[in-house]
Amino acid sequence: MTSGDYNGDGVDDIGALYGYATQRQSRAFIFTSNGTNAFNAPTTWWDSGPGNWDWAGTKLSSGDYNADGLTDMSALYGYAAQHQTRAFVFTSNGINAFNAPTTWWDSGPGNWDWNGSTPLSGDFSGDGQADLAVFYGYAGNQAKIWQFDSHGTGFNAAYAAWDSGAGNWNYANSKIVSGDLNSDGRADLTAFYNYSGLQTKVFNLK
DSSP: OOEEESSSSSOOOEEEEEEEETTTTEEEEEEOOOOOOOOOOOOOEEOTTTTTTGGGGEEEEETTTTOOOOOEEEEEEGGGGGGGGEEEEEEESSOOBBOOOOOEEOOOSSSSGGGGGGEEEOSSSSSSSEEEEEEETTTTTEEEEEEEEEOOOSBOOOOEEEOOTSSSSSSGGEEEEEOOSSSSSOOEEEEEEEETTTTEEEEEOO
C-alpha cells in the first residue's frame, strides 16, 4: 500500500496493489478520502490482466514524478531469474485511472538485487518533482542510498547519495521512510535502526 493525492483534490488517498495469485494478476485500487472521516469505496484504477504481473515481485512507492500536480504510483519490479530490476511508473489521469505503466529505469540483467532494495519517493533534488531513492543492502553489513532523479518522463542514471561503508550498517535491521524533515524544500530519509539488547535508534539522512 501507499498514499498520495491521486485525484488532485488536495486530500491524500490510499492506493493498494492487490494480487490474484492463481492468475498472476494484479490490480491497483484507490480509496479516495472524503476529507473528513472516511474513505470512499475502492475503485480499480489499473488492471494488469491475467498472467501479466507478479504481485509478490513488486515494491510500491508514490510521488508526483512528472510535476503535473497529481500523485503517481511507482513499482520496483524484480525479475528473479535474471537478477534484474525495473522501475515502472503509473501516471495518474487525475480522475479515475492510472495510465499504462512505462519503464522509467532498467538495471539490465545481473545488475540489481530486488530483494535487498527498499524504494522511497520524494523531491530529493529540490526541483519540484518527485524522485526515487532506493535503500540498498550489501553483504558485509554495508548499505547505500541510490538516487534516481526524475526528468519528467524517466529517471536519470542512479548515483550513490550515501554509503555507510563496509561493516557499518545492517540493511535487515532498518526500516526507512522519507519526508522533508528540516523544511528546506528537499525530501530527506529517516532510518529506524534495531540493535541487539532491545535498543533502537532513529537516524536522519538529510
